[in-house]
Amino acid sequence: MRKLYVIGIGAGDPDQVTMQAVKAMRRAEAFFVIGKGAEKQELVDVRTAILREYVDGQHRVLEIADPPRDRAPADYTGVVQDWHDRRAVLLEEAFEQVDGDGAILVWGDPALYDSTLRMVERVLDRGRVRFDYEVIPGVTSVAALAAAHRVVLHRIGEPVHITTGRKLREEGLGPGSTVVMLDGECSFTEVPGDDIHIWWGAYLGMPDEILIEGNLREVEKSILERRARARAEKGWIMDVYLLRSE
Known part of the structure; x- marks a missing residue:
């Protein structure tokens, strides 16, 4: 066969x-x-x-x-x-x-x-x-994101919630840390609070990889600008990010 x-x-x-x-x-x-x-x-x-x-x-x-x-x-x-x-x-x-x-x-x-x-x-x-x-099996973008930022996806004893941008808008953050994939709407901008940290990456593993990390409220504008510029230049974008309270 x-x-x-x-x-x-x-x-x-x-x-x-x-x-x-x-x-x-x-x-x-x-x-x-x-x-x-x-x-x-x-x-x-x-x-x-x-x-x-x-x-x-x-x-x-x-x-x-x-x-x-x-x-x-x-x-x-x-x-x-x-x-x-x-x-x-x-x-x-x-x-x-x-x-x-x-x-x-x-x-x-x-x-x-x-x-x-x-x-x-x-x-x-x-x-x-x-x-x-x-x-x-293959290396996921989630693993590539964590490696690029040199971060552990979860804190000690805490869970990791993997979801989509659509579900993040509907349900908010999960318990522990939240990884968001398939988000064409930049749903992190709708997450409330001033104590959220974000690790964001686009084109992970490729020559034009982009990484931004920091307090969500302080870096979200930079992410929006870099994301829009990169998408306009290439015609497409694939990104993923990790959110966690500070």
Whole structure:
């Protein structure tokens, strides 16, 4: 039976690719890359550079155009599930073009705020393509953020709450420390209080990595300005941050 490798490749630095990931990549004959459009071509380019550095010999790269979706829907769960279904059809069609084993290179880790595994399960449920799959963990942007700032994610004996920008706006900070991902709305500006510390990072592991740290009220304007300028220059941004009371 053919195999599909779902491989976490880290937050952007090719040196974050693990030996387990390299071995899996070398077993694959074709790589499926979900493209995000011309403005995010750099994300595809990083994957291409990783393949060029670690994979010997001939291999196919099949780029899958990511289907569009409503970014602010009334029915968030329903819209995302529909998006996953449409992604699954595209992956199924791509895998049907391949005779041997395939692989998907996943930004960060497949287990944390990524839809790839749900997409793969949907392909299997459809029953048109039969295969087994294996998941290779990767360095998350959360780990990359903590390493870049040289900070422990939690204080002694305290929990870490990982959430999204949307949930931060709806529910506020969790107990202990709060890590926020997928925040296109700069939701930290809506967190009340003058005693919150933030560790923020964008393009982690990449040459143009940006790091800002300090009291939230004192540095939030700097984050907003740097974030807006970087997004305008590159056409995209991926950032993550840690919040904790001082």
